Amino acid sequence: MIPHGRPTLDIHGVAERAGVSPSTWQRRHHAAFAAAVKPLPGSARPLIYDAAQVEAHLEGKPVPALPESPHPTDLLTDAEAAAVAGVNASTIRADAVNGVMDPGMERHGRRWWTRAAAEARAARPKQYKGGTPGRKDKQPRSRRPDHRVTEVAAELAAADAGRRAPVTADELAGVYQVSTRTAERIMAKARATRSDP
Incomplete structure (x- = not known):
């Protein structure tokens, strides 16, 4: 997390502030720095x-503490934003790409999201593909009637009355552009509707 309004440095920026090359910094100064600045x-x-904190260490002063209270403009990693939003880090990244939430900002070669954006994502209702968890009714979802069943039932009735040739699965497969097995299922459903009282 990058606290609200705080400038930041990567290790190359730290070495630059110290006036040395990154390799010299790593060799001569990094151990003492890592012990003092997290x-x-x-x-x-x-x-x-x-x-x-870097400046204080380089000047030999006590390292100041970071702010402790959360702020809406704190910058969070995908994992931190996910923890606030109550989702997975991959969901945060996908939502940002798909325009469902704030796209975040690039800093130090990675993407960050404000705490406010993560909290807004948390407030958005979750979307479920199935029924609502904990629902009491266990009835299956209603399906739209299949027009093919009605049409085939009428053709079967016509065949029984001698007004047309017998209905076959091969014929229905060609008419509806389905497999023979699917055509057989349509015929079975059509027969079942005709036998219903």
């Missing part, structure tokens, strides 16, 4: 540091 929570690849 990377910002959640940062990885690259590790990033609070600029005010």
Whole structure:
């Protein structure tokens, strides 16, 4: 997390502030720096540091504490935003790409989202593909009637009355552009509707 309004530095920026090359920094100064200044929570690849804490360390001053209270404009990683929103990190990334939530911002080679955007995502109702969890009614979902069944029932009745040749699965497969097996199922349903009282 990058706290609200705090400038940040990666290790190359830290070395630049110290006036040395990154390799010299790693060799001569990094161990003492890492003991005194911790990377910002959640940062990885690259590790990033609070600029005010870096400056204090380089000047030999006590390292100031980071703000503790959350702020709407804190910047969160996908994992941190997901924890606030109550979803997976992959959902945050997908929602951002699909325009369902704020696209976030690029900083230090990775994407960040404001706490406010994550909280807005948390407030959005969840969408379920099935029934609502905990629902009491266990009735199956109603399906639209299949017009083919009605049509085939009429053709079967006509065949029984001698007004047409017998109905076959091969004929129905050609008419409805389905497999013979599907045509047989349509015929079975049509016969069942005719035998219903």
